[in-house]
Amino acid sequence: MDYQLELTNVAKHYRDFIAVDNVDLQIKKGEIISLLGSSGCGKTTTLRMIAGLIDPTRGTIRIQGQNMNGVPPHKRDISMVFQNYALFPHLSVYENIVYGLKMRKIRDKKVLMERAREMMDIVQLSGVENRLPRELSGGQQQRVSLARAMIVEPKVMLFDEPLSNLDAKLRERTRVEIRNLLKRMNVTAIYVTHDQEEALTISDRIAVMNKGKIEQITVPTELYTKPATKFIAGFVGHANFFEGTVQHVDGDRILVKSKGGHLIQAVVPGASQLSFGKEVTLAIRPENILAGGAGENRPNLVSGTVTARIYLGSTVRYLVDAGEGKEIEIDLQTKHLVDCGEGDTIHFSLDENNLILVDR
């Protein structure tokens, strides 16, 4: 299989600090991959290595099968949206946007203007083409930098948090536009973001980074339901964790004794490879915890004291002290509210089919 972009064992060290650690990534032509991760985990560094702005300490980067090590950025046929926009301060918006085209030897004024107009419509910038970057708002500047990168149709497009400065509505619209445009141009893209929702909507696959490593690459639907590690379960959405030791294995069904002393039953695929006494961590989403059931013969029944009740609109989140300093989050639909306030005891059960095995 020929990949459009292929990273093999790529690492970047700053003295003894490891910013990016053995990253492997294969991206097909036209595919959009999100890089999701907390601040400082090495996302920008990875993009800069792909762009050729910094050299990897080790490993190879291939674009269309060609080894890019030592190839300067302007010969890689890529484009990039910078986290800090990096617009050319002395050039007008229009000149900024067509810069990449001019560098690709497109000289025809008509063509340049046609493409610029199209791009400015997409990012909703029409009317400011003559202004200098410093005469624009932060969000407008960001859109100029987006337009500047997308107007050239490169082999690989790199986005470093391109929508971080837009308001929620505009961000939602623009990301749809970006995705449509990328798909129409059939351009391979890496899209860095902090925003999970953005990652989930814009990309074909999501790579979650943590401390310089890619912890999991998967399609958006699986990231939430099947997080591979504890970090991902906690990073993408909310999760409660139960650490414990395996007591019993029966097919996909396991029994775990948690450190808090609860016995938890779970149905997890691949459980049969676990053995007795193995330390595991189970995760469960707040919305998969069912309230009530005191006295019933439900599995995984736990009780605790409500310490806080947070109204979130469509749901209400309860923070529950389940003993041993264990805090559990429970989400309840507002219409199914149970009559519980702070300090009350609440009973709840963990849905055995929605327990996730992380950190095997």
Add this chain to the structure above:
Amino acid sequence: MRREKDTWSYVNIWYLIIPLAYVTFLFLIPIFKMIYMSFFEFQGVGKALGVFTWHNYARFLMDPYYWKVLGLTVGLSFLSAVICAVMGYPVAYHLCRVNAKAKHILTALSILPLWVPITVRLFGLMSLVETGTLLAVELGLVYCGLPYMIMILTGPIGNVNRSVEEASYVCGAGFWTTFFRITFPLTIPGLVSGFMLVFALNTAAFVVPVILGNGKIITMTTLIQQQATYIYDWGFAASISVIFLIVSMIISNSGKLYDLWQARKAARSEKLLRTAVRGEGENL
């Protein structure tokens, strides 16, 4: 280029009295006295001034020799400022691109000549070139101007955001294209002020033409000195000074012409683009 005016300031206006008084006594009064003196026949040191006359000016303006001196002064200074700009720019560029530690060391090295008194430096130079030649004077001017040029240029070059250059590379521009389209245009205002400073310093240079010109190369400054201290014609010396002052003022303010030109160019291209991009007219 529009500049917003500050409407308030931290500085109490009365503090300005001190520098103002300083400037008045040491600059304005002597200069007006000099201008006054330039219109009278000089009768000798300590004696009353003679009658009002235009003669001092006429004498300078009518004699091609003096025009040549003026031309030589401006020409040598201009050339030296150009050479300083051409030689100083790459140095300043590299100073801004090395790591912080190397930058400290290299900056110190490049301004090292300024630590040595100028006469000492020039006597050193005398051992290398034949004095009394244009080459010697020009070398001296460049030698004195270069550290200033480098220091001034490190400001604007250092201020060019690196990620802007990176953006240019990523857009497909190589090093030189990036340099000429991005880095250089962004540093032109700094280059103009560096140029103006070196140019002004050079026209006002006195020690260089005295030591390296060795009496054979006469510039405006040495001409004034000759007239004032050897010939004792203070009236003529004063009129030369006034002419020199006016020429210097014109030249050092010509940097503003650049601003003006930029503003006009921006306005013109904006108009063109507005009609074109909006599709109101296709005649570009």
